[in-house]
Amino acid sequence: MLNFEDVRRLLPQGHPFIFIDRVLEFEAKRRIVCLKNVTGGEYYFPGHFPEVGIMPGALIGEAISQAAILLFRLSEEAQAGQNGRIFLVGTTRTRFISPVFPGDTLLITVEVVKLFSRSAIVTGRVELEGRLVVKSTLTFSAVSLADVKKSRRVGTPERVAQEVSR
Numbered sequence: 001m002l003n004f005e006d007v008r009r010l011l012p013q014g015h016p017f018i019f020i021d022r023v024l025e026f027e028a029k030r031r032i033v034c035l036k037n038v039t040g041g042e043y044y045f046p047g048h049f050p051e052v053g054i055m056p057g058a059l060i061g062e063a064i065s066q067a068a069i070l071l072f073r074l075s076e077e078a079q080a081g082q083n084g085r086i087f088l089v090g091t092t093r094t095r096f097i098s099p100v101f102p103g104d105t106l107l108i109t110v111e112v113v114k115l116f117s118r119s120a121i122v123t124g125r126v127e128l129e130g131r132l133v134v135k136s137t138l139t140f141s142a143v144s145l146a147d148v149k150k151s152r153r154v155g156t157p158e159r160v161a162q163e164v165s166r
Contacts (some may be wrong), residue, residue, distance in 0.1 A: 001026055002070075007034075010073050013065055016043050020108070023070060030111035031111045032071040036063050040102035055100035060134050064124035065089040067110040068140055072120060083143050086157050094136040104128050118142045 002010075002023035011018055025033035038055055045053035069087045082110050100106065113121040119141040126134040 007070065010070055011052045012069070013066065019059060020064070020066050021069065022033070023074075024107075026071070026074055028119050029075045029112060029115050031109065032067055032074070034063075034108040034110075035069065036065045036106040036108060038102055038104045042102070042160055043047050045102060053102050055104075057094075057096045057134070060100060060126055061091060061094055061105070061136060063106065063108055064110060064126065064134070064136050067108045068138055070119070071081070071112070071122070072133060072140070074117075075115070077098065082136045085122065086145050086148060087140050087142055089138055089140040094134065095100075098124075098128070098131065098133040100128065100133060111155060113137070116160065149162065 004018075004021050005019050007023060008015075008018060011020070019036055020034045021037050022035045023032060024035055027033070031033070034111070039051060044056055044059065048054060048056050065087070072087070107126060109125045109127070110122050111124075113123060119137050119139065121137070124134075124136045124138060125132060
């Protein structure tokens with residue numbers, strides 16, 4: 001449905017921090033299925049770990065987050081091209097079941113639990129050859145980049161939360 005170039009245009013992240021290669025399925029405001037091909041040339045494998053390459057769990061979580069962002073942006077097509085927004089993501093629960101190695105192809109499915117105008121609660125599943133390797137529940141919010149930059153100047157975490165929630 002969407003290739004890497006389409007994905008790259010929709011995500012706020014840039015290289016080398018894009019962890020979605022393709023969008024395979026999409027149902028507006030309900031579900032998205034994405035693909036990630038894990039290759040031995042990924043920048044993190046030499047250090048994680050030198051003896052045997054394992055994809056860091058935090059980056060698998062980031063792939064789930066990026067799939068959620070794509071679901072949100074594609075569901076709001078009128079705003080999909082809108083610049084100046086970033087997505088703040090938090091995990092409420094993540095379970096890592098099996099490691100991911102170079103050569104693996106991940107199927108990432110994100111489904112909406114509750115969708116609001118600027119935020120959502122979603123569940124994510126990462127499968128490898130039909131077996132579950134990670135499951136997660138995420139919350140995220142789309143916020144103005146200008147608000148985040150303004151909050152940064154103020155400095156305290158409490159002030160950032162106040163500014164972003166406005």
